[in-house]
Amino acid sequence: MRKVRSMIVIACVCLFLFSQLVSSEEGLKKKAETFLMHLKNEEFERAFDQFNDEMKKAMPPKKLEKTWNEVVFKLGELHSLGESGLLEEGGYQIVLQTCDFEKGRIDVKIVFDEEGEIAGLWFLPHLESHPYECPEYANKDLFMEGELIFGVKGWELPGNLTMPKKGKNLPVVVLVHGSGPNDRDETLGPNKPFKDLAYGLSSRGIAVFRYDKRTKVYPNKIDVFNLTVEQETIEDALAAIDFVRATDGIDEDRVFLLGHSLGGQLVPEIGGRDERLSGVVVMAGSARPLEEAILEQIEYIAKLDGKITKDEEREIERIRKQVRLIKEHKVGEEELVLGVPGRYWYDLQKRDPIKSALALNCPMLVLQGKRDYQVTWEDYNLWKEGLSAKKGVAFRLYSDLNHLFMGGEGRPTPEEYSIPNHVDERVINDLAGWILSN
Template sequence: MRLTVFLSLFLGVMVFGAFDQEAFLFVQHLTSENFESALNMCSNQVKAQLSVQSLSNIWNSLKAQLSDFREIAGYEKIIQAEYEIYNFTLKFDRGEISALVTMDREGKVAGLFFKQATKTEYELPDYVDPESFEEKDITVNGLPGKITIPKGSGPFPAVVLVHGSGPNDMDETIGPNKIFKDIAYSLSSKGIIVLRYHKRTFVEKVDPTTLTVEKEVIEDALEAVKILKERKDVSRVYVLGHSLGAMLTPEIAERSKADGVVMIAPPARPLEEVMEDQLKYLQSLGLASNVEETLNILEKLKRKEIPPDEFVLGAPAKYFYDLRERDPASIAKRLTIPMLLIFGGRDYQVTEKDQEIWLKELSGRENVKILVFDDLNHLMISGEGKSTPVEYMKKGHVDKRVIDEIARWMVK
């Protein structure tokens, strides 16, 4: 799997079986074309039937049909006798397939089978009332979007949703989960207008060497706030960001003169420091290997030793330098508008280090409320034990407590 799957910044309760991480790691090896490591995870019976070359042939035949591999889009688990069967949805440029991985009682891969993926439909959280609002198409700076509007005369409070890192769609789809769709539908069920839209890098092929934070995120968010401010059915406008989007919401709110800010899992440190901690965490769980080169690049970025125009880790170095200079806590301290910050206690991407910075900078301020939910991960989905990327691949919904807190805060 590509490194960006792990480094992106930015289900009900789940209990992991014994071999979730092993199955995920096997698929990670397969999709990154590390066939020798994949074969080493197989049982002796499978090794007698497969070779590194045959695994390579199988994978290349899939690519010949479906073009380049994109991501693991989700998984489900079935228990059959002494076996655990994992159904991974693999997304390619030209379609999706299911990879069925069977794990035996020793934690070895005992079977691998591919079949056509079944299209999974979005299921409404039980806290959403679909009869209480309507959804309409809208565009933001030419980007496709949706606006959900409560039924009634209004005016209503309204909020713009700002994505985390990476080319996110308007629903902020991560695996089988749709974080922003959950938030939009649930808040509109509670009398709040919500505007969400595709991120520019999801819609356009942006030259990564010219990528800037302004062009990627801020310009379109400012336009979205403007759109809501001009509506007659809107009483006030908030900006809600997740992860990297949360990190930028104080600046977006200040420049757009928004009425309030909601930050969900906001980093307070430079991106390269956050990424470094994520990598080391995943390495400690055996879910990232050969990370020394990446860690070395991150150290050089921290010291600004890489030329600004040099392309590293999916962006020019100046992109990281730009983010480093946008100190979100300092901007937030200048704001007098209401601010709500929400953290997950199981979040391995935005951790206690970030929480402590926000608490130090903003605690005691009457316009600030900070909440930590111990059982939630980076997606605001409940779980148990240590959070991993495997967890993001299981269906879930944004926790109702988060929705309730945001809605009460906005209406109040």
């Protein structure tokens, strides 16, 4: 089960086109069930017939068969369908169907267009409902929280600003997410690391702005095949900086930028486009190409039980070949590889986080958990080596923290992400101390 969840998350970094969705609840649920039964029975042409025109272009029968076989390879045969629900995201109707496989349970997210045809498909880890509990190091009596709308025209996004009740001309931190269609809390299972950061820092006199990612709010508008991190991340982060700088109660000369994971990789470049920033924080930001990190994660998870089966080795070799194709620029710009088009990979290759960091004219803080198997301390060492001659850079390595900067013991596993936890208080205190001193 440890292998299963994370390999699916990594292998299914899915970005599909959507259309406007209107249909009856029971009708949509029945269509979702029929679609999954076609997959179970290997009737891929019949399943393909339920796609709309855009999905048919993105996922022809052979690609659909390959995707389903990857799921079955990791989870075993589909045994039964569990509960299903109809969701709305940005005004669109989505069926979330729980599926019980031989080796575990996942949620299949199926999106329907106004004609009742399938316009989007995800295979996701099954998430149990866990109400958020405020961490002990945060005190909600010390700050206010409100929802605000900001953003690039036509791509406005909702976000939350937490403001300490005491003090004037407050410092503020803008949080930048990792990869995927993240919400403002960067929710993963029962954990909400960005909410922890906001509540912890605002309990210590620092305002925090966090927001839903563009790919979450506008899945129907995103042109997947022309998507780069410019539209996915950078434009909205710059808009968020401008927005908080103009907000009452904020000191416009004390604006900080914090990025986690892919966000951590990109914040040096984002910071270089705003010379007024007071500081940049990299939390578990990769210093290496993303495709290398994905392959390394797959290999790590496969070895968790102490052995690699022949099927697992074949899957790893398949990923290796895809990584080589990306590196050798042998992927078409609109060809999906590792879940995203070639254009996205090639754009990301042009960006050098350490080079961007060296050009920054503001202080930097680099944080890393040593138990992080997604962005490892090899990346942390690359940051230290690359920035060794640069003044104004501080580093913190936490021996017992994982990718979410949450504590644990022993060898890190994907299962940790399904256990309710909070960002470690040491991280909150180190961040607060660094921000307030700059």
